[in-house]
Amino acid sequence: MPVVLVGAGKVAHAAHLREVRDLPGELRLAAVVETDPRHVDALRHSGFGGVPVCGSAEEAVRAGARGALVCTPWWTHREVVAECLAAGLPVLCEKPVSLDPAEIDELTAAERRTGLPVAAGYMKRHDPVVRLFVDHCRDRLDQARRFTVDIHDPNAPHQVAHLVPYDPPPFGPQPPRAREALARALGPGSTGAQREAYARGLGGSLIHQVNLVHAALAGSGRELYGSLLHADLWAGGAGVSCRWRPDEALVVDLTHQRLPGHRRYREALEFTAEDGVATLTLPSPWARDEAATLTVESWDAGRGLAERRVHTAEPGHTGFRRQLMAWARQLSGEGDTALPGLADVRQDARAVREAALRLR
Known part of the structure; x- marks a missing residue:
């Protein structure tokens, strides 16, 4: 194609x-x-x-x-x-x-x-291990108690310097056009700290995980937008976290920290249900020699038995690769599954925008 x-x-x-x-x-x-x-x-x-x-x-x-x-x-x-x-x-x-x-x-x-x-x-969304995690969450939504995300992100040039045939740009202030776009998106009453967090920790990173939460909640009637409990900013804007409560039984906690001193990216998602915990760990999005790992631990209190299963995928078959393959099939008319689209974008942006405007 x-x-x-x-x-x-x-x-x-x-x-x-x-x-x-x-x-x-x-x-x-x-x-x-x-x-x-x-x-x-x-x-x-x-x-x-x-x-x-x-x-x-x-x-x-x-x-x-x-x-x-x-x-x-x-x-x-x-x-x-x-x-x-x-x-x-x-x-x-x-x-x-x-x-x-x-x-x-x-x-x-x-x-x-x-x-x-x-x-x-x-x-x-195209990583097979991530899809297993989302399916696991969907299957157990009636038992769901907590969904957490914790990201340690160097967000520094060394992450991609070996992949880009020129010196990657340093981490720095948003360019003028970006600042104008952020002002339009958040409105004239927003602060510089809110706009910076919206562009980076929230909109640049956690929007991925907001999308995964929405994928897990799809069809359940539970929404992040409108259920925000609080949003926090600390360390001069290098840390941002949000908590939502989509219903009486479930809370969703998402945290992103920019930590340039950490040489490696770390991302962990955990879904806690009444009868077990599913933990998804993801490597840097730029990595091809590492893969996501899903660990599912469950137990039966009556029988006193526990089970632990670990799922991983062959390195190299990244989400980027599988996304392009799915898109190529869509372009050729052979794809049977719709890719995430603008409806997803709107749902995710509403949730993170609400969080950005609550930051203090």
Whole structure:
């Protein structure tokens, strides 16, 4: 399936380009839309030197593209995705597709108008071990007591320096256009600390896990939005945590900490039910030589018996890879499962936006 890559920056080099290169039977890079000369030059070092560099989605369509993989900075997504849809290209857009409910509504209208789908880059949903975890949670929602997420994230250049053929950008303040987008999304009454947390700890990271919680709760009538108990910010904004109570029996606790001194990324999700605990641990999203691990411990108090099962997947079959494979099937009309889309994006953004506005 010939596709165009829109934006050949960090996430494209650290994840998508190497997967596209290893999936010649599913995807072919027909064009790239990129204006940064450094990023264009880096394509030659990634094995894509012969791919045409275009100035627009329409030009990419003339080069043969039939789908658009959008990897531009998040604050550009509304205009980029809308341009791709107008050019006749279905889209897979990196997360967060948008943090602004008004922009999400605009894209939903464009999706309906063109009849073309916008898939959201929730790559964790495509990891088979994560899917086992979500299914486990769904099967035991009537016994659910607590859902927790704890992330230790270096969020530092060393995480991707070995994957990007140029010096990755340092962690720093949001650029002007991002600050403008955050002000629109949160409103004029929001603080700088709230906007920073919304862009990073909440919208840049925990929105993945909010999406997993929503996937587990789907169809149960339980919602995160509207059930927020509190949201906290500490360590100068490097730590953020939220607690929701979707119903009388269940609480959901999510925490993200930026810890540059930690050389390794750590992510753990735990689902506690009346009769057991399921713990999911995930490696860095950039890792290909590690895999997720799910440990399910259950017990029968009456018989005094316990059971412990461990599930893992073969390294290399990452969420990024399986997401691209699923998208390729969708583009070809062969996929039988819908990818997460704008309805998911809107549900997740409402929950994290509510949390951002409660931060003090």
